[in-house]
Amino acid sequence: MYNNPELIYACKKNDEKAQKFLYEKYKNRLMGLCIRYTGKREEAEDVFQESFIKIFKNIKNVRKPEYLERWMKHLTINTAINHYRRKNKISFDNIYEIDCESNVYENILSDIDSERLLEIIHNMPDGYKIVFQLYVIEGYTHKEIAKLVDISENTSKSQLSRAKAYLKRKLEGLGITKFERYG
Amino acid sequence: MDDNHLNRILKNQLEEFEASPPTEAWNHIHQELKRDRKIAFHQRLSTLIVILSLSATIFLLLRPPVFQDNVTAGTSEKIIKTDGGQDIQKTDPSTDLINQIAEKSDQIEKKNSQPLTVKKQQPRQVKEEQKTLAANRTGNPEKSRPGQFTTGAAADALPTDVNTPGEDISYESRTSEGRIMLKKPDLSLLPHHNKKQVTGVLAPVLQKAPFSQEETVIPKRSNRFELFAMAIPSMFYHNLETNKSDDLIVGNLEDRNPVSGERVGYKTAVGGAFRYRQNLEFSLGVIYGWANESFNFTERTISGYHTTPSDAEGLSFTTRPEFIENDRTVTFNRRELGIQLGAALLLFKGRTIEQSVGGNIAVHRNLENNARTDFETEDIGLRNYFSYLSVFYKMDYRLSRRFDLTIQPTFNYASFINENETSPVYIKPNNLSLNFGLTYHL
Structure with a gap:
């Protein structure tokens, strides 16, 4: 067992046991993060591997061991965004018409599990999806998002607003209108 | 709907979302790290060799030509x-x-x-x-x-x-x-x-x-025949050339430091030379080269064409292509075997030092072609046969009656001989090398 400073020190020295330990400790969380940002498992696996390689190569740059996990998540998100840029060129300009599927009308939010929510998020246009996750789930500010994704703060705000509208319509399409009941 | 409440629910549900990576992921990561460590070792080694070679060259050039x-x-x-x-x-x-x-x-x-x-x-x-x-x-x-x-x-x-x-x-x-x-x-x-x-x-x-x-x-030496063996650390300056039969255009190549260790590859050469005249020498040798590299480039593909009327009546139109840009990575292991023919002109002959300039022409065959890109499965091409045209400066320092230390900075320009139509991009491995080794006078 390692604590964070020991783990970082050993990984800096290319200690394979420590690297494996770090990998085992964080692999599920980071894989979940990759799936959230890429939407497809195959792409998520690529981003996951690329992220871990970057983590091991750059772990020498971690100054505060207590923020190790945060740093790893940030690096993984960066890798995912770069992956998007390479693959799809993120569009922040187009306003998509939203096609709400309304087959299921169950009026309980608890029926929406994480994977269903993820599916809805993944169906969002790329710009919405990235800004929405960075703001709502990761807790980044618009200023930080603007810097990270290389857009203006106003674009970030408008993308978030559209993402929320999209999500609400999707949830309404599923019959979910009263989130406060289960808050 | 309450935005904040919705946000909180989403955050709670998704923040800790976890998934299992594939079991072989660690092996891939581990192999990649090992490969990087190997490259780092080679980079350090080649840097050391280059520094030692340069130091030796400077030392020999500055040393007065007196027999010791x-x-x-x-x-x-x-x-x-x-x-x-x-x-x-x-x-x-x-x-x-x-x-x-x-x-x-x-x-x-x-x-x-x-x-x-x-x-x-x-x-x-x-x-x-x-x-x-x-x-x-x-x-x-x-x-x-x-x-x-x-x-x-x-x-x-x-x-x-x-x-x-x-x-x-x-x-x-x-x-x-x-x-x-x-x-x-x-x-x-x-x-x-x-x-x-x-x-x-x-x-x-x-x-x-x-x-x-x-x-x-x-x-005196007979000075007619000699044998040489060279180690050739090289800095590669790749040139990407697109296959003109498809719509793919290569944009920016990764902007890499000109003396980066990532550019380093190795070659070795053995062969013989024949002094035809007092100041003219011909050589024939065999070269084996290898390099493991990866680099990034921007690929532009034509996604469609945008047509706009170019006059008020709408009688003529202007069509412009629209591009999509993708950043791509190429990774390849190159192994090549070649035959080289060269000529050198003696410029200066001192007691211990000879200086020459010359050129080589070489034909190389790729022994391995497993270059791959990060997104697609097709090979990025090293054509089967290519040639090098080289120019060099050579300095021979006399170590003994039979042996010379040879130091030879060389620029090698690559050109292709045959084409592989399935490859969207070709890599031309231009390189700058510092050949050094021993020459044995028969």
Whole structure:
């Protein structure tokens, strides 16, 4: 067992046991993060591997061991965004018409599990999806998002607003209108 | 709907979302890290080799071209020892050569048995040096007239230890068979050695010196055939060329430091050379090269065409292509085997250093072609056959009678011979290399 400073020190020295330990400790969380940002498992696996390689190569740059996990998540998100840029060129300009599927009308939010929510998020246009996750789930500010994704703060705000509208319509399409009941 | 509440629910549900990676992911990561460590090791090694080679080059270039003991020590053959300049003792005799050297030593002995004078036909340099030395010591320049020794104050001022034993001055004389090396001249061996006579033999490097302790003869080389073996660390400056039969355009290549370790590859060469004329040499060799590399580039593909009317009536239109840009990575392991033919022109031939310039033409075959991109499955191409056109500067430093140290910075320009139509991009492995190795004279 390692604590964070020991783990970082050993990984800096290319200690394979420590690297494996770090990998085992964080692999599920980071894989979940990759799936959230890429939407497809195959792409998520690529981003996951690329992220871990970057983590091991750059772990020498971690100054505060207590923020190790945060740093790893940030690096993984960066890798995912770069992956998007390479693959799809993120569009922040187009306003998509939203096609709400309304087959299921169950009026309980608890029926929406994480994977269903993820599916809805993944169906969002790329710009919405990235800004929405960075703001709502990761807790980044618009200023930080603007810097990270290389857009203006106003674009970030408008993308978030559209993402929320999209999500609400999707949830309404599923019959979910009263989130406060289960808050 | 309450936005904040919705946000909170989403955050709670998704923030800790976890998924299992594939079981083989760790193996891939581990292999990649091992590969990086290997590359880092090679980078450090190649940097060290380049630094050592450059240091050796600078050292050899700045070193004065004087034979040192260690140069002659390696050639034990044909050494003649004298005993006080009288009897000649021969070791490892080569009769003709020894006879000539013996004659030569007799002549020198005879010559040195006479008092040495400043003669009219002596080079002006000697006389000037005499004057300068005398003036420096006394501040009273005294002219040395032909046929007379320098005397008086100027003579007293002149150093009597000009040729004391152990002084680091070398002499040489040439015979038709080779060079005679003399060292540690000792003027006390002269039959009429005294201060005034010494004043007559100033500027000893211009004077035939008497034999002292030993002399070494380095016979000339045949200089016709030689064999070489080279190690060739190279810096690759790839040029990507698109296959013109598809719509793909390569945009920016990764902006990499010109001396980055990521550019390093290796080659080795062995072969032979033949000196056709005194200043012209031809060579033939076999080269094996390898490199593991990856680099990024921007690929532009035409996604469609945008047509707009170019006049008010709408009778003519302007069509512009629209592009999609993708950043891509190419990773490849290159193994190549080639044959090289070259010619070198001798520019300078000194006692220990020869300098040449020349060119090579080489044909290489790829032994391996497993280049891959990060997104697609098709190979990014190294064509099966390609050629190098090279220009080089070569410096040979004489280590011994048989061996030279060769240092040869070379620029290799790559061009293709055949095409692989399935490859969207071709890699031209231009490179700058620092060849260094040994040349053996047959």
